[in-house]
Amino acid sequence: MIKDLSPIDKAKYVAACRAADLVQDGMRVGLGTGSTAAWLVRRLGERVRGEGLTIKGVPTSTATAQLAREEGIEVISLDQAGWLDLTIDGADEFDGEFNLIKGGGAALLQEKIVATASDQMVVIADAGKEVETLGAFPLPVEVIPFGWQTTRTLIEEALDTMDVLGTSVTLRMNGEAPKVTDEGNHILDLHLKRIGNARQLALVMNQIPGVVENGLFIDICDKVIVGYGDGRVELRDLNEGTVLTDMLSEGGDNLFSDLTD
Incomplete structure (x- = not known):
């Protein structure tokens, strides 16, 4: 085989x-x-x-x-x-x-x-x-559908204070519609290029209203x-x-x- x-x-x-x-x-x-x-x-x-x-x-x-x-x-x-x-x-x-x-x-x-x-x-x-350093792969963040655009704005504002190279945030799609997780939520992909302090970023992301969990496993x-x-x-x-x-x-x-x- x-x-x-x-x-x-x-x-x-x-x-x-x-x-x-x-x-x-x-x-x-x-x-x-x-x-x-x-x-x-x-x-x-x-x-x-x-x-x-x-x-x-x-x-x-x-x-x-x-x-x-x-x-x-x-x-x-x-x-x-x-x-x-x-x-x-x-x-x-x-x-x-x-x-x-x-x-x-x-x-x-x-x-x-x-x-x-x-x-x-x-x-x-x-x-x-x-x-060598996390961040080339876009960081997934699971968010609830209600007010997800507001959540994205809050994430973008938080990223301005983080040690990252990129701050672009996109909604993951499944064809013409947003990707829906098994829990009925959406995924925002954070295009950061490099994450200088992954532990700090994980803590900050999970403090943002609307965020369910982030894809950093520390x-x-x-x-x-x-x-x-x-x-x-x-x-x-x-x-x-x-x-x-x-x-x-x-x-x-x-x-x-x-x-x-």
């Missing part, structure tokens, strides 16, 4: 496979949203069907919930789970301190709630998502699994300060061997 994938899809696939190996029988697992997370859900489905793996999945979007059910994964709500052993999700950007920008799939609210209700959060991403992620187009995959542990490098075999879908610590 892996040899038939494009380099970018191969990178996502190997990261997802490596992350799936972290899931143990009986775990309650947060399932992320997006193209990389979809590979994870499919791989977990393979383990459920092939190995008899028993897990309870808490999806972060209706799309992920549907895919998980199709793959034979038991789906429960976060309220039913109470607390999660692990959440695995993608990211639009991550920096050296494992701070993230998420929300490209418009699921940032559920993603942040699920991630913070977990013993640990693992991010899976291709190498292109790593940045001090939430514990591990990042980075996939490469040649089949290499790195597991980086922020708390341990370690990097494990593995290789996915061309001859099998899930044959890893440790190469370096």
Whole structure:
């Protein structure tokens, strides 16, 4: 299978496979949203069907919930789970301190709630998502529909006082209509180019009336699994300060061997 994938899809696939190996029988697992997370859900489905793996999945979007059910994964709500052993999700950007920008799939609210209700959060991403400084990817901010234009104006005014390079704010569209999240809200994308102080920006954004949540994930992620187009995959542990490098075999879908610590 892996040899038939494009380099970018191969990178996502190997990261997802490596992350799936972290899931143990009986775990309650947060399932992320997006193209990389979809590979994870499919791989977990393979383990459920092939190995008899028993897990309870808490999806972060209706799309992920549907895919998980199709793959034979038991789906429960976060309220039913109470607390999660692990959440695995993608990211639009991550920096050296494992701070993230998420929300490209418009699921940032559920993603942040699920991630913070977990013993640990693992991010899976291709190498292109790593940045020195966050901000090249537009920062999503979820806002309620009522008075969203006023909220946008307040955001623009706040950005004038922030350490960012850009202050353009656009409403995310779905064809001719605004994009609607699973919670019935809108998404404003902040085109900042560079975020000098992500922690400060996250706090300021969430103080603005009409803002539900922002796509900056600060001090939430514990591990990042980075996939490469040649089949290499790195597991980086922020708390341990370690990097494990593995290789996915061309001859099998899930044959890893440790190469370096």
